[in-house]
């Protein structure tokens with residue numbers, strides 16, 4: 001049986017109206033539990049690839065499989081459900097709701113994700129307790145957890161965004177340049193905590209950056225420009 005969390009086959013994607021293929025990826029597999037760094041310069045298509053993996057945009061032709069589901073065969077409703085239940089997304093700008101507390105932002109992650117709530121119930125923890133525990137592990141004390149997101153520092157917001165992605169153990173954590181605003185010490189500490197939590201709940205991690213110095217932290221580095229046949233001269 002395949003141990004893949006993500007597989008891509010013959011993926012070709014161009015933005016509407018564009019003359020050029022943005023992505024042409026013959027094959028990529030990410031195994032369950034892997035920690036993969038996806039690297040590429042600005043504009044190379046990293047975020048585009050993530051949006052395809054998360055089912056936000058569709059790739060025709062090509063096949064994308066996430067956690068055993070062929071995204072091309074899912075209805076919009078099924079895609080939304082898969083995304084909510086099995087993909088935790090850490091955005092570059094964090095996308096927190098400013099008027100909710102830190103813990104409120106984290107809890108929101110599972111509101112429309114019954115499988116994530118069920119996994120917490122199986123562990124015998126409430127959503128609130130699990131959110132608080134994750135925030136604690138990621139370095140936010142009780143006081144900070146009760147603060148409105150808009151009053152948190154950038155580093156604290158980033159931890160809240162990570163806790164929100166991790167709550168309820170989705171199969172795949174996608175992190176889109178979440179460390180770009182941090183200094184080196186904070187960045188290293190954040191990565192350590194993120195890895196610990198991914199390992200603890202066996203979530204696969206796909207981490208995107210253009211920062212080459214992060215490579216040693218990961219079990220595998222994928223260079224998008226090597227993977228993407230459209231990066232050089234392929235045209236539609």
Ligand SMILES: Nc1ncnc2c1ncn2[C@@H]1O[C@H](COP(=O)(O)OP(=O)(O)OP(=O)(O)O)[C@@H](O)[C@H]1O
Nearest residue numbers: 015016022040041042043044045046047048049210
């Ligand atoms: N919604 C969109 N519509 C049309 N073109 C887009 C859209 N989003 C991105 N692009 C184009 O796709 C290309 C790749 O962009 P993308 O954001 O995926 O790159 P990236 O590698 O994530 O860059 P960065 O590191 O700067 O975030 C760019 O040329 C961009 O202009």
